[in-house]
Amino acid sequence: MTIxxxxxxxxxxxxxxxxxxxxxxxxxxxxxxxxAQDASLNAYITFTDDLALAEADAADAxxxxxxxxxxxxxxxxxxxxxxxxxxxxxxxSKMLEGFVPIVDCxxxxxxxxxxxxxxxxxxxxxxxxxxxxxxxxFGATHNPWALDRxxxxxxxxxxxxxxxxxxxLSLGTDTGGSIRQPAALCGIVGLKPTYGRVSRFxxxxxxxxxxxxxxxARDAEDAAHLLGAIAGDDVMxxxxxxxxxPDYTERFDRxxxxxxxxxxxxxxxxxxxxxxxxxxxxxxxDLAAQGAIIDRSVALPAASAAxxxxxxIAPSEASANLARYDGVKYGFSVTDGRSVEDEMAQSRGRxxxxxxxxxxxxxxxxxxxxxxxxxxxxxxxxxxxxxxxxEAAFATxxxxxxxxxxxxxxxxxEKVDDPYAMYLNDLYTIPVNIAGNPAISIPxxxxxxxxxxxxxxxxPFEESxxxxxxxxxxxxxDWHRQAPPALG
Amino acid sequence: MTTQTRTKYEAVIGLEVHIQLKTRSKMFCGxxxxxxxxxxxxxxxxxxxxxxxMLPVINQEAVTSTLLAGLALGCDIPxxxxxxxxxxxYPDLMKGYQISQFDQPFCLNGVxxxxxxGARRLVHLERIHLEEDTARLLHRDNGIESYSLLDxxxxxxxxxxxxxxxxxxxGEEAHAFLRTLRQVMRYLRIADADMDKGGMRxxxxxxxxxxxxxxLGRKVExxxxxxxxxxxxxxxxxxxxxxxxxxxxxxxxxxxxxxxDATGETVSQRSKxxxxxxxxxxxxxxxxxxxxPETIETLREKLPELPAARLARFETQYGLTPAEAxxxxxxxxxxxxxxxxxxxxxxxxxxxxxxxxxxxxLKHLNALGxxxxxxxxxxxxxxxxxxxxxVASNAVxxxxxxxxxxxxxxxxxLPEAIxxxxxxxxxxxxxxxxxxxxxxxxxxxxxxxxxxAGKQAxxxxxxxQVMREMKGRAxxxxxxxxxxxxxxxxxx
Numbered sequence: 006m007t008i009x010x011x012x013x014x015x016x017x018x019x020x021x022x023x024x025x026x027x028x029x030x031x032x033x034x035x036x037x038x039x040x041a042q043d044a045s046l047n048a049y050i051t052f053t054d055d056l057a058l059a060e061a062d063a064a065d066a067x068x069x070x071x072x073x074x075x076x077x078x079x080x081x082x083x084x085x086x087x088x089x090x091x092x093x094x095x096x097x098s099k100m101l102e103g104f105v106p107i108v109d110c111x112x113x114x115x116x117x118x119x120x121x122x123x124x125x126x127x128x129x130x131x132x133x134x135x136x137x138x139x140x141x142x143f144g145a146t147h148n149p150w151a152l153d154r155x156x157x158x159x160x161x162x163x164x165x166x167x168x169x170x171x172x173x174l175s176l177g178t179d180t181g182g183s184i185r186q187p188a189a190l191c192g193i194v195g196l197k198p199t200y201g202r203v204s205r206f207x208x209x210x211x212x213x214x215x216x217x218x219x220x221x222a223r224d225a226e227d228a229a230h231l232l233g234a235i236a237g238d239d240v241m242x243x244x245x246x247x248x249x250x251p252d253y254t255e256r257f258d259r260x261x262x263x264x265x266x267x268x269x270x271x272x273x274x275x276x277x278x279x280x281x282x283x284x285x286x287x288x289x290x291d292l293a294a295q296g297a298i299i300d301r302s303v304a305l306p307a308a309s310a311a312x313x314x315x316x317x318i319a320p321s322e323a324s325a326n327l328a329r330y331d332g333v334k335y336g337f338s339v340t341d342g343r344s345v346e347d348e349m350a351q352s353r354g355r356x357x358x359x360x361x362x363x364x365x366x367x368x369x370x371x372x373x374x375x376x377x378x379x380x381x382x383x384x385x386x387x388x389x390x391x392x393x394x395x396e397a398a399f400a401t402x403x404x405x406x407x408x409x410x411x412x413x414x415x416x417x418x419e420k421v422d423d424p425y426a427m428y429l430n431d432l433y434t435i436p437v438n439i440a441g442n443p444a445i446s447i448p449x450x451x452x453x454x455x456x457x458x459x460x461x462x463x464x465p466f467e468e469s470x471x472x473x474x475x476x477x478x479x480x481x482x483d484w485h486r487q488a489p490p491a492l493g
Numbered sequence: 494m495t496t497q498t499r500t501k502y503e504a505v506i507g508l509e510v511h512i513q514l515k516t517r518s519k520m521f522c523g524x525x526x527x528x529x530x531x532x533x534x535x536x537x538x539x540x541x542x543x544x545x546x547m548l549p550v551i552n553q554e555a556v557t558s559t560l561l562a563g564l565a566l567g568c569d570i571p572x573x574x575x576x577x578x579x580x581x582x583y584p585d586l587m588k589g590y591q592i593s594q595f596d597q598p599f600c601l602n603g604v605x606x607x608x609x610x611g612a613r614r615l616v617h618l619e620r621i622h623l624e625e626d627t628a629r630l631l632h633r634d635n636g637i638e639s640y641s642l643l644d645x646x647x648x649x650x651x652x653x654x655x656x657x658x659x660x661x662x663x664g665e666e667a668h669a670f671l672r673t674l675r676q677v678m679r680y681l682r683i684a685d686a687d688m689d690k691g692g693m694r695x696x697x698x699x700x701x702x703x704x705x706x707x708x709l710g711r712k713v714e715x716x717x718x719x720x721x722x723x724x725x726x727x728x729x730x731x732x733x734x735x736x737x738x739x740x741x742x743x744x745x746x747x748x749x750x751x752x753x754d755a756t757g758e759t760v761s762q763r764s765k766x767x768x769x770x771x772x773x774x775x776x777x778x779x780x781x782x783x784x785x786p787e788t789i790e791t792l793r794e795k796l797p798e799l800p801a802a803r804l805a806r807f808e809t810q811y812g813l814t815p816a817e818a819x820x821x822x823x824x825x826x827x828x829x830x831x832x833x834x835x836x837x838x839x840x841x842x843x844x845x846x847x848x849x850x851x852x853x854x855l856k857h858l859n860a861l862g863x864x865x866x867x868x869x870x871x872x873x874x875x876x877x878x879x880x881x882x883x884v885a886s887n888a889v890x891x892x893x894x895x896x897x898x899x900x901x902x903x904x905x906x907l908p909e910a911i912x913x914x915x916x917x918x919x920x921x922x923x924x925x926x927x928x929x930x931x932x933x934x935x936x937x938x939x940x941x942x943x944x945x946a947g948k949q950a951x952x953x954x955x956x957x958q959v960m961r962e963m964k965g966r967a968x969x970x971x972x973x974x975x976x977x978x979x980x981x982x983x984x985x
Binding site for chain 1: 542544545547548550551578584590641770772773777778780
C-alpha cells in the first residue's frame with residue numbers, strides 16, 4: 006500500500022499501532038521523499054538512513070510488543086546543532102565538517118528512548134547565527150512555499166522539511182527566534198520552551214543563557230507530544246529546572262473562553278508589514294469571537310530595548326563558547342602555520358564564516374576591559390527590567406499575542422549583506438529569550454501566497470496554556486492545514 | 494641578603510598559591526581525578542575535553558573542601574558565590590576559557606599564623622576561590638623536529654587558588670607560610686599539597702621599598718618554583734636584585750620573572766606588551782550558589798582540631814616540650830596515633846610515649862624517607878601504647894622493647910603478641926635467675942676471683958653472662974643482687 010506522507014505524527018502513530026503499516030515502510034517512504042525534496046530545498050546536511058532503518062525496526066518490535074508511545078516509529082529530523090553519537094555534527098560550519106560526537110545530546114537520547122526514528126540532520130545558519138539559513142557552509146535552504154525565498158532561520162532546514170511534508174516532526178533551537186521565525190515563514194507550528202525546561206547538554210552552544218531546543222510540527226497536538234518527549238530536568242545540565250513535565254495536551258479541552266490576551270502596541274509599530282498586521286488583526290478577532298478577552302492597554306516599553314540587549318549578551322557568550330574551535334583538537338585545522346598561535350588564528354580565520362566572526366568580534370569587544378560595564382553589565386540590567394515587565398504583564402494576563410516576524414519570507418540574498426536588516430527579523434521574538442518565557446508561533450494567515458505567523462507568549466513553564474490556545478485556534482481556523490505546492 | 498640592604502629596604506611579599514583538591518572526581522565532570530602516574534589522556538571525557546555542547550556540573554565535594562579551607566583559615570564565607578569564565582586562548586585550555594571565580598569567590602579575608610625563628614606572626618589572606626586546572630603540554634624534540642603533546646588528564650581537576658595580602662617580608666616567611674598552609678590542608682584531608690608533584694604551585698609578588706615608606710614599590714611576579722626552598726631562594730634573590738638596582742638608582746620594571754633552579758636566579762620572561770584582558774563574565778552554564786548559614790555551621794562542626802591548637806594542647810595536657818609537641822603535631826595522623834598510644838599506656842606515661850614517638854619511631858620513619866608518616870607503616874598508636882605499657886610494668890626491658898618495635902614495623906604484630914610469641918617477657922622470678930647465676934659463678938672462676946680480690950667491676954661481667962644466658966630477659970638488678978648474695982656467702 007502507499008502511505009500518505011501528508012499525515013501528522015499522531016495520525017501516523019495511530020496507524021502504526023493499528024498495524025496499517027510498519028515504521029520501516031513509513032521510514033523508507035519518508036527517506037525517499039526527503040532525499041527527493043532536498044534537490045529543491047537543501048534542508049539536510051546529513052541523511053541518517055542506516056540509523057533510521059535500524060530505529061524503525063526497533064520501533065516495529067516495540068509496537069508489536071504493545072510498548073509504543075506517541076512518537077514510536079515516527080520519523081523526526083533534528084537540527085545539525087544537536088550532537089548525535091557516531092554521526093557528524095557540523096553546526097553548518099566548515100569548522101566542524103566531519104566532526105563526529107561520541108555522545109548523543111540529551112534530547113536526541115530522549116527521542117531514541119521514545120522510539121522516534123531520526124532520519125537526518127537539518128541545515129541551519131552557521132552555529133545558529135542568522136535568520137535565513139543562508140549563513141550555512143553547506144549552502145542555503147529554500148522555502149517550500151517559494152523556492153526563491155528563505156525559510157527563515159536559524160532552524161530553516163527543520164522548518165522547511167516539516168512544511169514540505171517531508172517529515173511530520175523536527176527539532177530546532179531558539180536563541181532569539183530561531184524556531185518561531187522559520188515556523189512563521191514556513192507556515193507551521195514552532196515552540197520555544199521556557200529557559201530551563203529542556204536540556205542543552207550536547208547542543209553545540211551559541212548563547213548559553215538564551216537558547217532552548219524545541220519542536221516544529223504541523224499542529225499543536227504533534228508539538229505537544231514532541232515537547233513532552235524532550236522536556237524535563239537533566240543532571241547533565243545545571244540550568245534545567247526540576248518542574249514536573251505535564252501532559253502537554255492537558256489544556257486541549259479548555260477552549261479560548263476567558264483566555265486573557267495582552268496585545269502590546271509596542272509590537273505593532275514601524276517595520277511591521279501591513280499584510281502581516283492585517284492577518285494578525287483578523288486572528289485577534291477570531292480569538293475574541295471564541296471568548297478570549299483582548300486587552301490592548303498593555304505597554305511593554307522595556308521590550309523595545311531587547312534587540313540591543315540581545316546583540317550584547319548573545320555575542321558575548323558566543324565569543325567564549327566558540328573559543329574552543331581552535332583547530333588544535335578536532336575539526337578544521339590549518340597545520341602549516343608559522344607557530345601554534347598562527348595556526349590557531351588561521352584555523353579560526355578560515356574555518357568560521359563572516360557572520361560568526363562578526364558576532365565573535367562584537368562579543369569580544371563588549372566584554373573587554375573598560376567596556377564591560379557600559380555594555381555587558383548594562384545589558385544584564387536591562388534584561389532584568391524586561392523580565393520584570395513580562396512578570397507584571399502576566400500577573401493579569403494568560404498570554405501575550407504579537408506577530409512572530411515583521412514580514413513574510415523574504416527573497417534569498419535580499420538581506421544577507423545587511424546584518425541590521427537581518428537582525429530586525431527577530432524584533433518580536435528576541436524579548437522572549439531575554440525574559441526566558443515560553444512562546445509558540447502558529448500559522449494565522451497568508452500574504453502574497455506566503456504564510457504569516459502569530460506569536461503567543463506564556464508564563465514560565467506554562468507551555469500547556471500556549472499549546473491549548475493553539476489547539477483551540479486550530480479547531481476554528483485552517484491556516485495550519487495549508488500546504489505549499491508539491492515539489493517536483 | 495646583605496646586612497646593608499636589610500637595614501635599608503623593606504621587602505613586601507604576597508603569594509598566589511594554587512592547591513589541587515583531593516576529590517574523587519574532577520571539578521565539572523565525573524572523571525576520576527587521581528591521574529598521577531596514569532597513562533596520558535586516560536582520565537578524560539567529552540566534558541573535560543571541551544567538546545561541543547558539553548556542560549559543566551559542579552563537584553559539591555570540591556565546594557565543601559574550599560569552604561572547609563576557608564573556615565580553617567578564618568575566612569568570611571559570603572552567602573552568595575558564582576563561577577565566571579576567564580577567557581584566554583592557549584592549547585592547554587580545552588574550552589578556550591577557564592571556569593574560575595572572579596568577583597564573588599567562596600572565601601574572603603582570612604589569616605594564617607606562622608612562626609619564624611621562634612617569633613609568631615599573622616599572614617592575612619585576600620581570598621580563596623575555586624577553579625579548574627588546565628591540560629599539560631609536553632614539549633618534545635627528537636632531533637629532527639620539535640613538537641608538543643597534550644595530556645588532558647589534569648584538565649578539569651579542581652584547583653583552589655589562595656591569594657595572600659602583601660603581608661610577608663622575607664623568603665623565610667614565605668617558606669614558613671607555605672609549610673604551615675600545607676600542614677593545614679593535610680589536617681583537613683582536602684589536599685596533599687606536594688609542590689614537587691604539582692599539587693601545590695606558588696607565584697610570588699615581590700617588591701621593595703625604603704623602610705618607613707608607605708607606598709609600595711613596583712612588584713615583580715616570580716614563577717617556576719617547585720619547592721618551598723626554591724620559593725625562599727627565588728624571593729631572596731629577587732630582594733637582593735631589586736635592592737642593588739635601587740642602590741644604583743635604576744628603575745625596577747614591573748614584569749614576570751622565572752626562577753631557574755640550577756642557578757638560584759630569576760630571569761625576565763618575555764614581558765607582555767600589554768596587561769592581559771581575561772574578559773571575565775558570569776558562567777551562564779552554572780547557576781550561582783547560595784551558601785546557607787546552616788551549611789557553614791555544619792561544616793564548622795566538621796573541622797578537625799588544627800595544628801596550632803593541638804600543639805598548645807599537647808604542651809599543656811601532656812607536659813610535652815615545644816619541640817616534642819611540634820614533632821607530634823606535624824601530621825594529623827601522627828598526633829592521632831600519639832593520643833591513641835597515650836590512651837592505652839595511661840596518661841601518666843605520656844612523656845615516655847612522646848619519647849618513643851620522637852625517638853625510635855621517628856628513626857624508623859626517617860629511614861623510610863623524608864615525608865613518611867606512621868600511617869604509611871604497619872605500626873599504629875596502639876603498638877606504641879602497648880610497648881610503653883610493657884616497659885612501664887617491667888614486663889620487658891628497654892632493650893627488648895626496641896627489638897619488639899623493630900619486629901612490629903616489620904610484621905605489624907602487636908607488642909603483647911610479639912613478646913608472648915617470642916618469650917621475651919622479662920624474668921623477675923628469683924628462682925630462675927638464681928639457677929643461672931650459680932651456673933655463671935661456676936663457669937667463670939676468674940671473674941669470681943677478681944670479685945673477691947675487690948674488683949667490683951667483675952660483677953658486671955657476671956651479670957652480662959646471666960643476661961646472655963637468659964637472652965636479655967632477666968631483670969638486671971635482680972641478677973646482680975643474686976650474684977652478690979652467692980659470692981659473698983661463699984666467701985663468708
